[in-house]
């Protein structure tokens with residue numbers, strides 16, 4: 001059992017948990033993830049490690065409520081327990097001094113980008129960050145990203161904060177201006193696909209962190225397979241970072257939809273249960 | 283206690299007692315155990331068929347060398363506790379082996395009565411005794427008296443049959459044993475692969491609890507090679523490490539279209555179904571997508587289990603597609619028969635060429651070749667060759683690829699000094715399990731590649747003995 005020590009709410013649907021997991025904290029590196037299971041009946045699902053504290057022995061995750069599992073997770077509070085929490089999984093993001101690195105985060109992926117921007121900065125890179133969200137309420141950790149960025153551009157789709165644009169707009173301008181040696185783009189799949197399309201004509205190496213459906217997270221099931229450079233790869237062991245120009249994005253998006261009907265059904269039943277004042281577990 | 287009854291040697295009885303089973307039509311739609319086990323009368327009758335050979339072949343056919351005539355004699359005498367004692371002297375997990383051992387190629391193959399076509403049903407008797415013991419109140423069960431602690435610590439990686447056996451033996455020798463397991467549940471393939479209807483999970487749990495009762499601690503969610511390294515374990519106070527990490531990396535066909543939605547590896551299919559209980563969705567959260575027509579590629583136990591799960595999950599038509607003939611299928615004969623009785627269709631001498639998808643990325647058909655058998659290959663089985671121009675198309679909604687597995691490279695690739703073969707297996711001495719790395723032993727599927735429960739247990743036992751010797755040699 002893994003105890004939730006702290007909870008923070010960034011918006012009605014985006015939450016942070018700091019979890020007591022000393023063994024994971026000892027090893028965690030930027031770009032890795034954990035696989036957790038909330039309770040006896042829960043599914044195993046991955047969340048990126050947003051931060052860690054080796055001394056306190058804690059791992060921070062930030063998640064968005066999308067379906068049953070993430071909504072169920074959001075019903076927990078500080079002091080509650082999560083049944084299973086395994087990690088750190090996947091390969092860490094490859095960090096070296098590339099020169100100038102652009103870190104692009106879409107939505108709550110800012111939580112994933114911050115440790116990467118930090119590691120890139122600490123490795124001697126000049127870091128230019130782009131943080132984009134649908135609307136002002138969904139922006140968080142701006143100051144954290146600022147701390148590790150030489151330059152920070154904030155965008156919102158609706159213009160309620162920062163520049164009214166999609167992240168690909170400032171990214172394109174950076175590409176046109178030149179001087180970027182490497183791009184790390186993390187966010188919703190569709191955003192990563194377009195970020196890849198934006199940088200490709202400029203030949204700037206671009207890394208994306210893929211988010212297929214997973215089960216074990218250790219290379220045992222093959223559920224997380226993606227195609228990169230025409231080859232089949234298991235995201236949980238060969239990734240999650242991949243060369244964004246090599247990824248078959250349409251395949252990834254099709255595979256993410258595998259259980260869409262079941263997910264809807266599962267969520268509907270659960271919401272009925274919650275509304276009926278039933279047990280929130282199950 | 284009943285007086286010693288001599289077997290009736292005069293006449294050999296060839297009426298092997300059949301295993302009572304659920305009706306095929308009924309069981310093909312539920313996950314309850316198929317084989318229901320002998321009654322007391324059946325067990326006594328079957329035990330009486332054993333002629334208590336002076337030179338019993340059966341014992342040599344058992345990879346862990348159970349005194350088979352001995353435990354059968356105890357059944358005949360009605361002395362169940364004695365039968366338990368004899369079994370457990372060599373086999374920690376009789377309730378499991380009695381159910382899943384390929385007896386027809388092991389102990390029963392070399393039973394004297396096998397020549398007459400009716401070997402004693404050793405596995406069924408073993409199961410009977412193990413179930414009898416599990417049904418006793420806990421205080422009446424066989425007690426294990428542990429020797430005083432030796433002060434030596436061993437880390438066992440993986441909680442499949444190899445790891446559980448090594449852990450139990452080492453604990454009974456007085457060593458402190460900790461098991462590290464990646465998944466959220468102990469048991470290895472016994473919990474994530476072999477389905478409930480063949481091996482109820484409560485039985486695996488009982489065996490895991492027994493191992494824990496010996497003082498073994500099990501750390502779940504511990505991915506060795508990620509969460510913790512083998513070298514760290516050795517530095518952190520463990521005197522020896524046993525690797526029983528199995529062969530959990532699924533193989534694919536590497537043909538076009540294999541990543542369409544609806545195409546599963548058998549590992550994913552079985553893990554969702556068994557470990558995650560997708561058959562109870564939405565009561566349990568993990569989903570699975572079962573189409574109307576399911577094709578399972580392969581001819582081993584894994585393929586049979588996948589096909590039989592598909593039926594139980596509600597598929598209308600389930601077909602095993604296998605590139606060789608029936609005689610070459612590596613699955614246990616009993617399981618092939620069970621699958622057939624339940625309505626699984628066998629399309630033999632057939633191999634997929636490519637998968638065809640719809641515009642949403644879902645598999646909708648499979649183009650196959652017909653095959654014929656040529657010269658024998660390295661495995662001694664006749665090599666399947668493509669019949670030129672024989673392509674045909676099968677409509678499918680779901681495909682399960684059950685071609686077999688190799689060891690997961692995660693641990694070997696993160697452990698310095700551990701020699702592996704080209705096939706990804708860990709190099710270990712056959713007798714002792716000693717690897718190329720000091721203080722590290724290995725056994726089970728990680729060494730042999732995918733094999734059997736009992737061979738993994740045998741390897742765990744031999745390694746435990748070798749580790750014990752090594753620990754004694756330490757000052």
Ligand SMILES: Cc1cc2nc3c(=O)[nH]c(=O)nc-3n(C[C@H](O)[C@H](O)[C@H](O)COP(=O)(O)OP(=O)(O)OC[C@H]3O[C@@H](n4cnc5c(N)ncnc54)[C@H](O)[C@@H]3O)c2cc1C
Pocket residue numbers: 033043044045046047048049061062063064065066067068069070071108112210211212213214215240256257260263264267
């Ligand atoms: C390596 C990796 C890191 C991730 N990091 C984060 C993170 O830091 N924060 C965050 O909020 N989300 C993260 N995700 C996505 C998160 O795992 C899914 O949002 C979550 O599993 C959805 O579950 P659900 O039941 O709430 O929604 P569902 O209704 O089940 O699904 C909604 C969508 O989420 C995706 N999904 C469903 N099940 C899984 C699964 N088992 N594994 C992966 N994706 C799934 C599917 O595309 C699905 O359409 C990550 C995914 C991966 C692969």
Ligand SMILES: Cc1cc2nc3c(=O)[nH]c(=O)nc-3n(C[C@H](O)[C@H](O)[C@H](O)COP(=O)(O)OP(=O)(O)OC[C@H]3O[C@@H](n4cnc5c(N)ncnc54)[C@H](O)[C@@H]3O)c2cc1C
Pocket residue numbers: 382383384439440441442443444445462463464465468469470471472475476504505506507526527528529530552583584587614690692693725726727728732733734735736738
């Ligand atoms: C579907 C199926 C049906 C089968 N049917 C039969 C049958 O009827 N009869 C029979 O005799 N055999 C059968 N087998 C084969 C048998 O199950 C295996 O040979 C046996 O389980 C091997 O035991 P093991 O202990 O070596 O490995 P496993 O049972 O594979 O256990 C290995 C364990 O190690 C864990 N692990 C792996 N890597 C790590 C790591 N890095 N850190 C921590 N833990 C790790 C795994 O999660 C797993 O729990 C079947 C196999 C399958 C898949």
Ligand code: SF4
Pocket residue numbers: 343344345346347348350373379380383384385388389390404405408736
């Ligand atoms: S363990 Fe397996 S091989 Fe040995 S006697 Fe029992 S069933 Fe036969």
Ligand code: SF4
Pocket residue numbers: 331332333334335338339340341350351392393394395402404
């Ligand atoms: S070989 Fe067969 S008949 Fe002989 S002792 Fe063994 S089980 Fe009994």
Ligand code: FES
Pocket residue numbers: 213214215216217218219220221222223224225234235236237
């Ligand atoms: S999640 Fe199972 S192999 Fe990657």
